[in-house]
Amino acid sequence: MNSKAFVFFKNLSYTLSSNLVSMIISTIVILVLPKLIGVEEYGYWQLYIFYSSYVGFLHFGWNDGIYLRYGGEKYKDLDKKTFFSQFWMLATFQLVFGTLIFLYGVFNQHTKNGFIFEATAICMLFVNLRYFLLYTLQCTNRIKEYAAITLFEKVLYCVLIILMLVSGFRNFEFMIWADLIGKLASLIYAAYFCKDIVFRHYKDFQINFREAFTNIDVGIKLMFSNIASMLILGIIRFGIQHTWGVKIFGKVSLSLSISNLTMTFITAVGVIMFPLLRRTEQSKLPNLFKTFRAVLTFVLLGCLILYYPLNVILLAWLPKYSESLKYLAIIFSLCVYAGRMELLVNTFLKTLRKERLILLINVISLLASLLITSIVALGLRNLILTVTSIVVLIAFRYTLAEILLSKLLHVTIKKEIFYETSLITLFIITGWFFSSITGFIIYSFFYLAYLILKNKELKLTLLQVRTLTEK
Secondary structure, eight states: OOHHHHHHHHHHHHHHHHHHHHHHHHHHHHHHHHHHSOHHHHHHHHHHHHHHTTGGGTTTTHHHHHHHHSTTOOGGGSOHHHHHHHHHHHHHHHHHHHHHHHHHHHHTTTSHHHHHHHHHHHHHHHHHHHHHHHHHHHHTTOHHHHHHHHHHHHHHHHHHHHHHHHTTOOOHHHHHHHHHHHHHHHHHHHHHHTHHHHSOOGGGOOOOHHHHHHHHHHHHHHHHHHHHHHHHHHHHHHHHHHHHHHHHHHHHHHHHHHHHTTHHHHHHHHHHHHHHHHTSOGGGHHHHHHHHHHHHHHHHHHHGGGHHHHHHHHHHHOGGGHHHHTTHHHHTTHHHHHHHIIIIIHHHHHHTTOHHHHHHHHHHHHHHHHHHHIIIIIISOOHHHHHHHHHHHHHHHHHHHHHHHHHHHTOOOHHHHHHHHHHHHHHHHHHHHSOHHHHHHHHHHHHHHHHHHTHHHHHHHHHHHHHHHHO
16 A cells, blocks of 8 residues: 555544544434433524534635635645734634624523524634634645544533533533533644644734635635535524424434434545545546445445434434434435535535536525425425425435536436435335334345446446555
């Protein structure tokens, strides 16, 4: 194995181990919290998670621009004075913007939503400054430090949650404080790894609006596309909260959180792929795309088998959420579409610097989400159709994006899309209409038949993976 392959797998081991621990912690939190706190308290906790998931966009593409512009560079070659100035300019901007959000929460202090807005403002400051440093580490391939920071936050957060629960605290406010403390501590830890950027003499600071505007100009298209991407689900979730209330919102969010656990390892691989692809000749990208796509598809379709035993365990563990867990059969298939979108399609489009195309795809999907939500959630008030629309929209976005990417790379995937869509549809049907045991047998049989059908392609893919690691 050559040095490049060694570095790749070493970085992969860092991110996989970090994300494995993160997944275990997330699993504990997702499965234990609903058991120990009230349904309404859990709903407000999910509302904070929902709001805080959007704070990463309030830097208006500043961090995304740095990620795209400096992807593939070496950390030691970065202009540290420029990054120092950009970091503290961003910090000032976030402090001003966060103060406005915090004051809005203060004026609504008589409601629980007021506290959530105050916490979201604090979260925004911590998260966006940390993202500046994490993106810098990630795009320069300092994956070990990136993984350490991510792991540190999750472990500290888990410890604080356990201490609060053991001490008898069951209010969502305490859980939010645990989350904020974890994010602040990880920001300080990230600043330690990037101390030559964060801590410099004040004379090195220069107000450089040109650099800031360049970063924003490059990154804002990616930021808007990310906003549109999150709003595809966000609008549906808002429609659920508006139509059925915070309790049903929390129950459906539980199913979404469980399905998102499978994204942990996908994120781990995605972290190291972007800087790797940026250093790869474009002529090699089509072959890499076909190889990565085949491996990822075989793995993710196989992961759907985990739903059946998982559903049995969850029904026994969380009987109060049995109503919402039935939707897990529909939502769990998200891991296939969302996983391939994040790791495969978006990563290759970013490598090709097709941010405008990413934005167009997400905006089209967002408009579709607005239309469907207004019909099924606000008009028909049908919860089953509303939850089903989540998968339909994510599948539509992924398929549209992959078809456009395949045209850019001059590869053909129509037959593969047909087979995969058929298998996912079968999974949803077996999960919804059959018992876990029957569904497990039926889906496993057809998945095995799929592997036999794609036997030659699977062998060729494994050979290509082996060749890539040995070059």
